[in-house]
Amino acid sequence: MKPIVYLCIIAVCLFTSCESSYVEAPEPIPAVSFNNDILPILVSNCHSCHEIGKVFPGLILSTDKAYNQLLFDGANAPYVNTNDPEASKLYFKLNRDMPPFGLLQSNEIAKILKWIQDGAKND
Ligand code: HEC
Structure with a gap:
């Protein structure tokens, strides 16, 4: 057989195997x-609630403080565990009782989990 025929056979094999394993x-x-x-x-x-003078000042979740509070200086920081994101205190509370009068939407909780999985960066 001519080399071109071999090439065609190889090409067809590759093509079909790609397709079948897609x-x-x-x-x-x-x-x-x-x-x-x-x-x-x-x-x-x-x-x-999470502010000085409110019901839980140990973890301030304001625009300027939330990141540092969650990672470093909140009462029980860190609230995120990038080695085991689903074991994070933050994720635990979001699935359990925070906010107390109705949990976040599941896509919001999923975003927060994804943020922890991606390294909990201040980006
Ligand atoms: C109505 C008030 C209220 C709202 C709103 C609220 N929290 Fe809380 N949160 C509390 C109180 C009170 C505590 C302390 C008691 C407890 O741990 O359940 C607390 C505790 C926590 C803790 C544990 C803190 C620790 O050091 O043990 C986390 C984490 C938390 N909240 C996250 C959140 C997040 C995230 C939201 C928003 C999605 C939220 N909370 C909304 C009142 C609130």
Whole structure:
């Protein structure tokens, strides 16, 4: 057989094997930014209580303090665990009782988990 025939056979094999092993990729989770995606959720749902003079001043969730409070200087910081994101105190409370009068929407909780999984960066 001529080399071109071999090449054609190889090409056809590659093509068909690619096609048969093709698996639908899962819907990619869009990248999450702390300042654009996470902070607005915390400030609008949590800051009313999580502030000096309010019911839980140990963890201040204001625009300027939330990041440092969650990672470093809140009463029981860190509230995020990037080695085991689902074991984070923040994630635990979001699935259990925070905010106390009705949990966040599941896509908001998913965004916060994704942010922790991506390294809990101040971006
Ligand atoms: C109605 C008031 C209120 C709102 C709103 C609220 N919290 Fe809380 N939060 C509390 C109180 C009171 C505590 C202390 C008692 C407890 O741990 O359950 C607390 C405790 C916590 C703790 C544990 C702190 C620690 O050091 O043990 C976390 C984490 C937390 N809240 C996160 C949030 C987040 C995130 C939101 C918004 C999505 C939120 N909370 C909204 C009142 C509130």
